Amino acid sequence: MAPKVLVSDKLSETAVQIFRDRGIDVDFMPDLGKDKEKLAEVIGQYDGLAIRSATKATAKLLEKADNLKVIGRAGIGVDNVDIPAASKKGVIVMNTPFGNSITTAEHAIAMMFAVARQIPEASASTHAGKWEKSRFMGVELTNKTLGVVGAGNIGSIVIDRAHGLRMKVIAYDPFLTEERADQLGVRKVELDELLGKADFITFHVPLTDKTRNILSRDAIAKLKSGVRIINCARGGLVDEEALAEALKDGRVAGAAFDVFAEEPATDSPLFNLPNVVVTPHLGAATTEAQENVALQVAEQMSDYLLTGAVQNALNMPSVTAEEAKVMGPWIKLAEHLGAFIGQLTDEGVEAINILYDGMAAEMNTAALNTSVIAGMMRSVNPDVNMVSAPVLAKDRGIDIATTTQEQTGMFEGYIKVHVKTATRERSIAGTVFSDGKPRFIQIKGINIDAEVGPHMLYTTNQDRAGIIGTLGQTLGENGVNIANFTLGRSELGKDAIALLLLDDQPPEPVLKKLKDTGSFQQVRPLQFAVG
Known part of the structure; x- marks a missing residue:
């Protein structure tokens, strides 16, 4: 019996035809994803589900998906898929991580031009019958310093395009090596240096605990006067309220945002400011990109359902x-x-x-x-x-x-x-x-025997008496329960480590108390996806 796939979002007819050409029975219902109840009624019939962002593959939906083997997301973001629930159900979740890269990079460059030359405001003014040539004095990109935060797939494309514009490029990325920086033709810098030297700053990092609010109020205070900020990556990377204040008082000359902390964005501190260009999350919105990711997801799902080959799986x-x-x-x-x-x-x-x-x-x-x-x-x-x-x-x-x-x-x-x-x-x-x-x-060459759990704490110190007491007392007094405690040392009085399995993630104030004791060289909370 041929595998059966449901396409519940708007994929191209060409992508749907790929399923048919590969011998897969496909139902193309591009508006079904918006109807949660109807989708739940029929999902049990299908081996595969091909989606964009409208369909929400929730734990509740997956409970009904008794035959489902694979979910294919045409695009990179999988916020609309409950991956842990899919994993428990034995459903592979695939995405297409590279199909949108060029389109998103080009949008960032376009937004940089738009804010540098005030194109949207100038266009609106001219449409209104005004001829305010002296009002819209822009700046050149040539010889300006572009600060790229995140030099991965999309960031590296932006860097390449910026070189073509004769810009000087510096980059901040903890995973960027000096060798790779040389290949890209950029100077690798720390974030504070980038903030202080860049004339334009563009973000190309995902939203994680480490990058959330990376351009905070404190970071904005370190910016070079007259800088312009571009964010076509993820909402939540920038403190929008603090940036709006800096735009109003002139410390920041302009900003161009395609993404916002809350989306759909019907209100934002950045809205209605004359030196701000905004678009409704259009980074991947080109005909070519949408077609590329649709074709790619159809091929990937077909390969898995017919041969068992797995590509771009997020949970396998x-x-x-x-x-x-x-x-x-x-x-x-x-x-x-x-x-x-x-x-x-x-x-x-x-x-x-x-x-x-x-x-x-x-x-x-x-x-x-x-x-x-x-x-x-x-x-x-x-x-x-x-x-x-x-x-x-x-x-x-x-x-x-x-x-x-x-x-x-x-x-x-x-x-x-x-x-x-x-x-x-x-x-x-x-x-x-x-x-x-x-x-x-x-x-670190020190033998231990530690089970792995979701919440752990790793510390290093000079081997001496009292460390166990300090850890136990500090955590205990602050309501952090220790499930398991593993110690090791290289030799008497030398390097020592501790790895603790905890019931919950220790709050930052508790970690600070441990650091403030002066007993530890490192105090690092760790999280692991267990199960």
């Missing part, structure tokens, strides 16, 4: 069905090891060496590699998946090496991840016990 690595049975716990371990490294690394990673020992060396190490890299990079980019992670790592100039060896110790097999940055090296190792649960077994 690219492995065969046979491998998945054995590798599942090891894939999760690899992701945890990468996530540990990613959450502790605040500078560009130059090289990653992944060592596979014993039975781990006999597995599909390519799939395990992608799990390590995805886990590491997801700390700064939640849109990274098992397929796009190696591409993004390559774009950032990260050298990835794999070593395999026969069993050398007490474990049947283990994985060790060693990372090199410009200033330091860091390593962590783990294994899977007979119960199928991943464990951390070594950090």
Whole structure:
């Protein structure tokens, strides 16, 4: 029986025809996604669901999707898909992470021109029969300094276009290596330097805990006078109220925004300001981009339903069905090891060496590699998946090496991840016990035995008496319960570490209290996707 796919949003007829040409039974109902009740009534008939942003694949809908095997999102954003619920249901969620890149980059460049030359205001004035030539005095882009926050796929395209405009480009990106910066022809800088030197600033980062409000009120105070701000990435990166104040008093000369903290944006502090250009989230809105992502998602879904091949999956690595049975716990371990490294690394990673020992060396190490890299990079980019992670790592100039060896110790097999940055090296190792649960077994060369949980705390210190008491007392007094406590040291009086499994994420004030004791070199909260 042929697989059956429902297209519940407006995909192109060409994309729908791809399903038909591949022998898949497809129902094209482009307005069904807006009718939640009707969609829930019919979803149980389908093996695949192809959507854009109108359809909401909620946990409630997925409860009705008894036959669903794959959801394909034409585009990068999957805010409308409950990925944890899909994972529990055994549904693969795919997106098309690179189909919109050129279109979004071009929109950022267009917005930069628009705010530099006040094109929307000048157009409205001329349409009104005025001839206010002296009112609209713009600035050239040539020889101006462009600050690019985020030098990934879209950011690198913007950088390339900016060079063509003869702009000087500086970039801030924690994952950008010096080698990759040289390839892009940019000077890598810290955020404060970028804020103080750029004539134009454009954002090309996802919205994460680390990037939320990255242009805060305090950051706005550090901006070069007369700067112009462009945001075609994500709402929530900029404090819109603080920026509006800076625009009104002239510290910031102009802004161009395609995205807003609340969308659809019917009101914003930036609205109705004469030096602000706004558009309704049009970054990916070109005929070419919409067609590209539609065709791509149709091909990906067809491949999976007909052959089992997995591309651009957000909740499953690219492995065969046979491998998945054995590798599942090891894939999760690899992701945890990468996530540990990613959450502790605040500078560009130059090289990653992944060592596979014993039975781990006999597995599909390519799939395990992608799990390590995805886990590491997801700390700064939640849109990274098992397929796009190696591409993004390559774009950032990260050298990835794999070593395999026969069993050398007490474990049947283990994985060790060693990372090199410009200033330091860091390593962590783990294994899977007979119960199928991943464990951390070594950090910084110090042997430990720590189970992995969703909320953890990592500390480093000089080995001395009283550290356990300080940790226990500080956390206990502030209502943070310790589920498990693992300690290790290199030798008496030397480097020591602690890894705590907690019931909840410790609040920032509690972390500050631990840091203020002066007992610790590092106090880092960690989160892991367990389950």
